[in-house]
Amino acid sequence: MPENRKSTLIVGASRGLGLGLAEALARRGWQVTATQRSPSPGLAALAADGVRVETVDIDDDAAVASLRERLGGEIFDLVFVVAGVATQAHEPLHAVTREVAAQVYLTNAVSPIRFADAFADALRPGGTLALMSSVLGSVSLNEDGGWETYRASKAALNTYARSFEIRHRDAGFGVLVLHPGWVRTEMGGAEADIDVATSVAGLVSVIEGRLGRKGIAYLDYRGETLAW
Template identity: 45%
Template sequence: MKSSNKVLIIGASRGLGFALAQEWLSRNWNVVATVRSGNTPLHRIKQAFPGQIRVEQMDVTESSDIEALADRLPVHEFDVLYVNAGIALGPEDRADEVTTEDFSRLMVTNALSPIRIIERLYDKVKEQGTIAVMSSSLGSVTLNESGGWEVYRASKAALNMLMRSFAVRHASASQSLALVDPGWVRTDMGGADATLSIDESIPGIVDQIAASSGKAGLHYYNYRGETLPW
């Protein structure tokens, strides 16, 4: 029997987003997931889950795409909205060496676009549902004792601050708000030296999203459910 639970995943063409879609599908959830373009692995698994998944096309940096998706979705439709958009330059990126173009690209993709998406789509989430965004422990100012990933860290810290402001502006909302650190995962972005496999990270994320359901307010935690310092 198919579950009546429904999740909207933004950015699911590959990596962690694709793995999230697979995990929720394996738990018999109905999934609506976005990709930027093309024929992705997400399209290719549709046959294995007939009637359980719908793929939408959207570029997270295009306001017109966000608006068009919002117009296609009814209000209070989803139990979970998960925004996964993110890019990185690499561990050796430095603020004094990055080009203005690359700095702007990371900030728009990792910080500005997710909050625009959440602001436009939060009314698509049920009143006791969860709105989550893929953050990182690298966005914690307190935990930065090793340096590295400077521009990526800055973009995730900006995302955390914008999400905090969103929570203040929507203090009366009943949805749970979450900034989630997946850990350092072996993906195209995380690289081969990362400490976690997808199978060690993603089920934990989905478990923690389930555990946070019905708990209003903003929470910053990792895939193990451990609260992270700002």
């Protein structure tokens, strides 16, 4: 890989925003490694154009450890954990089983940070650890209610992200907690405000503009700061 070619690991890229990010960064000249939980036709198409595809379930610690071993001593400028779920997101907490609520919390909050810790030493100094959050994770901006288990999981992710950054502050990389906008994906629905291309273009611009900066920021796809 040429010395000036940036590298990224996109975690959860089988479809939607993750797939869009893998494609956009590859087009911008990044060396892209993208993960799927199960076979993805979209990623298979990108693999033909040079994107490396790996399989991992972020809820499986052994699978994450195996991925870390397979990637060996590779160093990334960007590790972006996109993977997440919105199971029964429109139902209030009391209408969701404890098992579903717990799984949403684990997948959206616990697993991304555990993955980040497993790959923290694979980040180049001046690089970025990015986590796909949501404006719904903002406690202070919650004026409408709804999406209760999803909101809580993303608020927890934001909290964990701040602690993660403090623990790794001397490592030399920055942390971004990102809101992609309300996007027309399987999760966002057909009535969402923007398409994947618009969100991804904004996210890539924000990421590239923040490379080399330490600390933590909670930003949307336009680069605007969100209230925690």
